[in-house]
Amino acid sequence: xxxxxxxxxxxxxxxxxxxxxxxxxxxxxxxxxxxxxxxxxxxxxxxxxxxxxxxxxxxxxxxxxxxxxxxxxxxxxxxxxxxxxxxxxxxxxxxxxxxxxxxxxxxxxxxxxxxxxxxxxxxxxxxxxxxxxxxxxxxxxxxxxxxxxxxxxxxxxxxxxxxxxxxxxxxxxxxxxxxxxxxxxxxxxxxxxxxxxxxxxxxxxxxxxxxxxxxxxxxxxxxxxxxxxxxxxxxxxxxxxxxxxxxxxxxxxxxxxxxxxx
Amino acid sequence: xxxxxxxxxxxxxxxxxxxxxxxxxxxxxxxxxxxxxxxxxxxxxxxxxxxxxxxxxxxxxxxxxxxxxxxxxxxxxxxxxxxxxxxxxxxxxxxxxxxxxxxxxxxxxxxxxxxxxxxxxxxxxxxxxxxxxxxxxxxxxxxxxxxxxxxxxxxxxxxxxxxxxxxxxxxxxxxxxxxxxxxxxxxxxxxxxxxx
Numbered sequence: 001x002x003x004x005x006x007x008x009x010x011x012x013x014x015x016x017x018x019x020x021x022x023x024x025x026x027x028x029x030x031x032x033x034x035x036x037x038x039x040x041x042x043x044x045x046x047x048x049x050x051x052x053x054x055x056x057x058x059x060x061x062x063x064x065x066x067x068x069x070x071x072x073x074x075x076x077x078x079x080x081x082x083x084x085x086x087x088x089x090x091x092x093x094x095x096x097x098x099x100x101x102x103x104x105x106x107x108x109x110x111x112x113x114x115x116x117x118x119x120x121x122x123x124x125x126x127x128x129x130x131x132x133x134x135x136x137x138x139x140x141x142x143x144x145x146x147x148x149x150x151x152x153x154x155x156x157x158x159x160x161x162x163x164x165x166x167x168x169x170x171x172x173x174x175x176x177x178x179x180x181x182x183x184x185x186x187x188x189x190x191x192x193x194x195x196x197x198x199x200x201x202x203x204x205x206x207x208x209x210x211x212x213x214x215x216x217x218x219x220x221x222x223x224x225x226x227x228x229x230x231x232x233x234x235x236x237x238x239x240x241x242x243x244x245x246x247x248x249x250x251x252x253x254x255x256x257x258x259x260x261x262x
Numbered sequence: 263x264x265x266x267x268x269x270x271x272x273x274x275x276x277x278x279x280x281x282x283x284x285x286x287x288x289x290x291x292x293x294x295x296x297x298x299x300x301x302x303x304x305x306x307x308x309x310x311x312x313x314x315x316x317x318x319x320x321x322x323x324x325x326x327x328x329x330x331x332x333x334x335x336x337x338x339x340x341x342x343x344x345x346x347x348x349x350x351x352x353x354x355x356x357x358x359x360x361x362x363x364x365x366x367x368x369x370x371x372x373x374x375x376x377x378x379x380x381x382x383x384x385x386x387x388x389x390x391x392x393x394x395x396x397x398x399x400x401x402x403x404x405x406x407x408x409x410x411x412x413x414x415x416x417x418x419x420x421x422x423x424x425x426x427x428x429x430x431x432x433x434x435x436x437x438x439x440x441x442x443x444x445x446x447x448x449x450x451x452x453x454x455x456x457x458x
Contacts, residue, residue, distance in 0.1 A: 019385030126340035
């Protein structure tokens with residue numbers, strides 16, 4: 001194999017490697033070797049050079065690299081000694097070289113799978129579904145801490161539990177017309193009335209149908225996502241306070257406009 | 263096909279149009295069961311309608327019918343991507359190499375714990391997992407019955423949609439592991455060296 005790698009080169013490329021297996025695989029593939037114990041031994045020196053160069057930079061990551069480094073050294077030392085009598089099964093399972101080979105093969109498998117996924121994802125990016133109103137954006141990124149979100153969901157479940165199971169027809173008609181955008185306006189209007197903050201439960205007037213509750217909750221999540229409101233809970237299981245965070249409340253007209261259309 | 267649906271031609275045409283309308287408004291993938299409820303038809307009719315809609319859309323329309331995440335959805339054709347993108351900022355999930363690797367491991371090994379993922383990659387995955395959770399591509403699906411009851415992760419419908427998969431069996435097959443036995447590997451190495 002005539003592949004030569006300069007001694008100084010590694011320094012520049014260190015951060016390109018995600019972990020010891022990534023580096024090891026790269027070294028082996030660079031030399032177009034199969035993943036075997038023999039090729040592991042072949043790239044051991046190069047691997048150690050990389051790790052040595054990395055040490056001053058990132059101790060945390062380096063420690064993961066060091067574990068593999070010691071395995072490699074162990075493996076290399078064994079090859080220099082006369083082979084031990086082959087003992088059946090048990091010996092094989094405990095062989096650190098074999099173990100490393102197996103892990104590398106497995107890692108390579110998933111790295112290839114990741115590439116396939118990436119290619120599929122790029123293809124999918126070219127296809128646009130229609131955006132369901134407000135909902136797609138929600139899934140994108142929710143700016144609430146997971147814990148806060150869990151609390152919100154729990155609170156919403158409590159509100160839902162109190163909602164009438166079956167709704168009077170008039171109520172249903174009324175609820176069906178409520179859009180998320182409209183519900184957002186209602187929340188903002190309520191916050192304005194209350195001087196900028198309100199209890200979570202107060203967003204759902206008694207007798208609210210399930211649909212209204214769900215739409216209002218979605219509206220609240222959307223306002224959170226747009227950072228128009230914040231959610232606070234002083235004590236675990238305590239009341240949840242919704243507060244306006246989107247600038248001057250006076251500036252946004254209630255009916256139409258900036259506050260919810262942004 | 264044309265002759266088979268000739269008797270109820272107008273009825274079928276109505277159904278296809280209704281199906282298109284429903285898919286247009288729903289925007290998200292709709293499972294067949296849901297479509298049957300909404301359109302109030304029997305499975306064979308729905309199947310025929312889906313087939314016809316797909317064929318109709320193929321004839322020079324901007325949309326295509328695709329099966330994804332266990333449902334049916336209409337999406338724009340890839341060839342219009344450049345134009346559509348000019349409409350404004352578009353949703354994009356940009357994943358780093360490590361994130362893709364972790365996602366792949368979760369996808370193929372699910373349900374899987376963080377420690378199991380890290381065993382494959384040899385590096386800490388905590389931050390990457392959090393990113394994937396935030397994107398909604400993976401979710402906690404339970405706890406493993408093991409000491410500490412570690413969290414099990416799995417992929418979401420959003421994952422399927424993002425990668426255009428109908429279900430998990432739709433994942434591209436993993437490459438075979440390759441030669442693991444040392445003897446075999448050495449032989450191959452020797453052959454390769456001889457060729458070079």
